[in-house]
Amino acid sequence: MPTRDEIKPKVIAKIKAISDAEDLVEDEKSKLWNDLGMGPTVKAAMALPYTKITKKYPRGIVVSQAAAAKCETVKDSIDLVFTRAKGER
């Protein structure tokens, strides 16, 4: 079973790959749109990179576009990927 501490750096690395506000990505309270400038289409498009993380775990399930688009903060994204990596919704 994955731990949250194991998932967190993987999710942050994905967000860092697209946001130029690198100083804010490490802060879990940072908002994906307000602070990091991720538009709605890109927030939805994060479903694929998030799923690449979850599918590395035996019980991991997909992250849908709607679930990825609903994330408001870095914390929401980490929690979403952590939950799906455990096979939960």
Next chain:
Amino acid sequence: MKSFASFICAFIFLFGQIGADNGPKKKTFELSLSLRQSVFDKNTIEKPALIQFILPSDPTKENSYAIDGGLALLFSFNSPAWQYAATLEYHRQTEISKPQDNFQAGFSVINILGDVTEGFALYSSIAAKYKHDKIVSGEGIFIRFDSTPLLPRIGMGVTRGIKQLQVLWQPTFGIQYETASDVFKTGNSGKVVRVAFTIEIGFYPFSRMLKNSLELILRNSSWINLNRTGEYKKQFDSNQNMFKAGFSYYIDENHHIGIGLDYIKGENPEQGLLNQESTMFSLKIKY
């Protein structure tokens, strides 16, 4: 209507098969709702549903109101690349000289090709809908395909710039097919095939300080009618264009409710909006 319903069923089945991940892991089915100005153009910069008070440029005309809203029921089957949506939209403007009364219901499929964190992804959607426009076209079907590239490195889909000003832009290319049963209440039908191109640029002044709560979005849409038959050939120009400038300020932290001023010049054949120039003060709602 029966043939349209059959088409929608075939559409769902076909894309459902393509999108499904048939791996051994736990299957997922997810549902959610979204409220926007238009739920068929999800490729573009997200715009909230509007309740507007219209101040026409021509001072001799009376003020009026408008409603621009769409509701989507989103669902997906075990795939991060595919999403499906059952959608409803209503666009109403009471302005006497250029009224709008357009209802649309349909189904859309969204695909995201590529991993955006690796530099490039393509956000595409195909929608098939039934429309009922009481002023411009009567009943008909509308099929559209749109594609938007996402390139975060150059600000496509993610804001770029300096702390005082961030910019986001998105070009969208599309092709559309539309039929109409009663063009401008002449009793005559028509069909049209168009290519569409939209470019949007969003400016976010003092973005770090205001958390992107203040935005100016400039949008230009052009439709080139490739093939028109029937009454479409008589009543419409070969090309249509619409320019929009929207200034918004969101009053809550999560940008669900805002107020704004929108300027429109041109016409929107997709939503039955006739050629006009107006400025609108509006309450904006996005969920």
